[in-house]
Amino acid sequence: MDNNEDIKQLNFQDYLRIIRKGKWIIITSFISILSLTVYYTFTAKQIFETKTKILIEDPNQKNKVTPGQFLLEGFGRDTKLTNQMEILRSNIILGEVADSLMNSPFKNRLEILGNQDKDIKEKSSFLSVLVTQLQNKARAFVNKFLKRENESSNNNNSISISSTISPTQISSKKQNLIKSLKGSIGIKPLKESDILEITVRGASPFEVAFIARVITEQYKRNNIFYNKNEISSVKKFIEASLQRIQTDLRNSEELLKQFKETENVIALESEVESLIDQLTQFEVLEINAQTSYLSTQKQLDVLKSQLDKTKLNLVDVMANASSPKIVSLREEMLALDRIIATYIASGIEKTHERISALKKKRDFIRKDLIAETKRFINSELSPQDPLNYSQELVEQILELEVKAESEKATADAFRDVVQTYSQKLQSLPEKSLQFIRLQRSTQVDEKIFLLMQEKYQEIRIQEYSQTGNLQIVDAPTEPKNPVSPNKRLNILLGAIIGLAFGVGITLLLEFLDDSIKTLQDLERLGFKVLGAIPIIETERKAKGARTTVQLTTAMPAKEGEAEGETVAPRRVETRLITYLNPRSPISESYRIARTNLQFLLSNKDKPNTSKALVITSSNPGEGKSTTVSNMAITNANAGLKTLLVDTDLRRPVLHTVFGFRKDIGLTSILSGRISLNDAVLDTGIENLDLLVSGALPPNPAELLGSPKMSEVIEDMKKKYDIILFDTPPTIAVTDSSVLASKVDGCVLIVYSGVTTTDSVKRAKAILANVGINLLGTVLNNVDIRSHYGSYSYYYQYYYYYSGDKKLKDRKGSKRKSLYRYKYGKYGYGGYGGYGGYGGSSPGYGSSYGYDADRDGDKNS
Structure with a gap:
């Protein structure tokens, strides 16, 4: 798994x-x-933020009917606000804002400008500064003149040039400032309204409020400028036309006067007079239509130039917009214009029902023509280049183009009528004809002059009434607290x-982490779990703490010591917890493992059969020797005559654990130098004997797999109830596999948090390949504090078994007593050391190990 x-x-x-x-x-x-x-x-750095709100008014609601309302007429609220947001973010608006900031008297307080002026001055060489100063003396005069002009026409909106910064440097600085402005402002529309909310962020309350005010002022000024731009172009055209017509009128009047005086002509016949009046009327209508057509063309030129700045290819697309339906609608509209002009020429009043019906039909066809043209333009554009921002401008251009075509058709129709009447006058005498021409010219010029004066006054009123369609709802204020x-x-x-x-x-x-940590991990891998040996943290041991304990009971003499001599007390390693502190929860865990193992080994048919078991592990350093030693002690304490054999012929350990030398042991028996009875050592623990490794051979695996080893095992079974073999790791060498094939079963020691799943699987596979009976596993070094609920019986056992009423009453003493033991990598408390024991440890102190008077209190 x-x-x-x-x-x-x-x-x-x-x-x-x-x-x-x-x-x-x-x-x-x-x-x-x-x-x-x-x-x-x-x-x-603290960031401050201020907000201002601007209402985008609908000009149609204000009944403003002006030619070419740029940025005023939209197809819907979302489109209109989107267009205005794009305008606010445009380089035109932000460029004007940058100019205002750079020339503001408060520029030294604006961190967004930085110290660029100072840096540029310091980097400029003396020669470049000198040349720049000479150049700027000339610019100063120009700026002074331009400033005066701008003060009178643009409300003091002038740009001065620094006396020490070149135009290239100014341009670079301005571009950087525009980028900074784009990053510091945010624009969003408010839901269900025509209001834009502008957010400005900056380094100080004054700076954000000042920048927000400059943006709103420049935006409003720009809006007014664009709304007036088209009207101004028409106004200039009418002014020029008015001056020309006034001159023509004076000339016509003077010529007529001179003719009358020379030829003594006072008046014409009534019939001729009527004809002249009609001709004059139609000429005025023609000139009026032609003037309207030229005015519309002027507006178109302005709008197309604006469109060309944003959409370079859109003007060409519109100019070439043509389809069968567009051509049909255009021809139908122009035909109606000619019919209306003909009816007017025939004497029918403009308000006549027939003319009104024709005009309604013409207006309907005009709307269809505009819509069809717009659809055609959208189809010609790529998906990456939709109208969007230019949508309103395109709508205005289409309307004006259709209007211009209609006006031109009307002017052409009236011209045809004028030519018809002019041909009628050709039959009159030359003198009368000349008089008629002069009189007619004077009348036409007079009527046109009056008409142009009227239009001029109308356009002036529209220009002065044009104040834009923006209204500041909430002015920016200086924030009190930073937002970031x-x-x-x-x-x-x-x-x-x-x-x-x-x-x-x-x-x-x-x-x-692929290591085995809990009993459940082993069970999921299909292993039988015999028990779990906990690790319980001790208090940090002092440097040089002992890892052995001096026993008060004398152990058998070492080799070479004569019987009857005074034998010094043995020092055994403190990893023998089941012997040194049999009432500890760790000792109980070993007894649980022993009981489970005995249950697996029980045979109802042969209840007293001796069993030989191999205790091994996957890798070195997994507590195998410690586990087998304590399991041997628990079996001996249960009344079973137990033999513990150190078959790790490469790195033997058990002789050190029990305080013996390894000179004579298993290898001595296998080599025939000594018998089993002579080699076995009495550990001093009832029912427990030890057989150490002996001298280390050059071929451990061959020695353990020899027939002699099989004979020795059979001899051991005759004398002991259970034999436990401590073997090398399974994966590292083949010694354990060779020996396990000769015994009744094998137990695998697993080090919690260290042994990996792969190692356990490999060890299991190695043992299975040689047909070894893997009885189960023992999970070693389990941190029971990290496993809530899984190992609570260890605490319960210790609390119940200790029976110390003072321990129960003392707050926290139970946990402190439990945590005084540490199970190290190779045993308890380091390499075989089980920390210090003292008088405070229940059931231990004077009974085992240290001299109670000398060492017990010292190591408690």
Whole structure:
């Protein structure tokens, strides 16, 4: 089973165990990220923000009918506001804002400008500064003149040039400032309204309020300028036409006067007079239509130039817009214009029902023509180049183009009528004809002059009434508090992110960790679990703490010591917890493992059959020797005559654990130098004998697999109830596999948190390949504090078995007593050391090990 499957089966207690195990990672992550967040929060530059709101009014609601309402007429609220947002972000508006900021008397207080002027001056060489100063003396005079002109026409909106900065440097600085402005402003429409909200962020309250005011002022000024631009072009055209017509009128009047005086002509016949009046009327209508057509063309030129700045190819697309339907609609509209002009020429009043009906039909066809043309233009554009921002401008151009075509058709129709009447006058005498021409010219010029004067006054009124369609709803104000950094939010987020990051790293490490940690891990892999040996933290031991204990009971003499001599007390390693402290919870865990093993080995048919078992592990350093020693002691304490054999002929350990030398042992028996009875050592523990490794051979595997070894094992079974063999790791060498094939079963020791799933599987496979009976596993070095609920019986056992009433009453004493033991990598408390025992440890102190008067209190 892979890690993914294991992770999916994690329960709440598993998560608590993982978090407890990674507590230092979580704490470190929490403190580190929170500290960095706090440092950043209190050292970061403060950001202030102000907002202003602008209402985009609909000109149609204000009954303003002006030619070419640029940026005023839209197809809907969303489109109109989107267009205005794009205009606000455009380089034109922001460029004018940049100019105002750079020339403001408050520019030294604006951090957005930085110290660019100062840097440029310092980097300029003496020669370049001298040349620049000479150039700017000339510019100063020009700027002074331009400033006066701008003050009278543009309300003091002038741009002065620095006396020490070249135009190229100014352009570069302006471009950088425009980029900064784009990054510091935000624009969004308010829902269900025609209001734009402009947000400005900056380094100080004054700066953001000042920039916001400049933006709104420049935006409003630009809006008024564009709305007046088309009217101004028409006004100039009418002014020029008015002056020309006035001159023509004077000339016509003077010629008529001279003719009358010379030829003594006073008046014409009534019939001729009527004809002249009609001709004059039609000429005025023609000139009026022609003048309207030229005015419309002027507006078109202005709008097309504006459109050409934003959409370079759109003007050409519109000019070539043609389809069968467009051609048909255009011809139908022009035909109606000619019919209307003909009816008017025939004497029918403009308000006649027939003419009104024709005009309605013409207007309807005109709307269809505009809509069809717009659809054609959209179809010709690529998806990456929609109308969007230019949508309103395109609509105006289409309307004016249709209007211009209609006016031209009307002018052509009236011209045809004028030509017809002119031909009628050709039959008159030359003198009368000349008089008629002069009189008619004077009348036409007079009527046109009056008409143009009327139009001129109308256009002036429209120009003066044009104040734009913007209204500032909320003026920008200086904010009192910064919007960034948000100290409370940053610290809260830092704490959350720190915890989340620590927990995430812990879970990731757990996911990547393939080691066996719990009994459930072994069970999921299909192993029988005989028991779990806990690790219980001790207090930190002082440097040089002992790892051996001096026994008060004398052990058998070592080799070479004569019987009857005074034998010094043996020092055995403190990893023998089942002997030194049999009432500890760790000792009980060994007894549980022993009981489970006896149950597996029980044979109803042969209840007293001797059993030989191999105790091995996957890799070195998994507590195998410690486990087999304590299991041997628990079996001996149960009344079973037990032999513990050190068959690790490469790195033997058991002789050190029990305080013996390894000179004579198993290899001595296998080599025929000594018998089993002579080689076995009495450990001083009832029912427990020890057979050490002996001298280390060059071929351990061959020696353990020899027929002699089989004979020795059979001899051992005759004398002992249970024989436990301590063997090398299974994966490292073949010694354990060779020996396990000769015994009744094998027990695999697994080191919790160290032994990987792959190692356990490989060890199991190696043993299965040679047909070894794997009885089960013992999980070693389990941190019971990290496994909530799984190993609570250890606490329950210790609490019940100790029976110390004072221990129960003292707050926290139970936990403190339990935590005084540490199970090291090779045994208890380091390499075989079981910490210090003293008088405070219940059931131990004066009975075992140290001299109670001298060492007990010292190591408690």
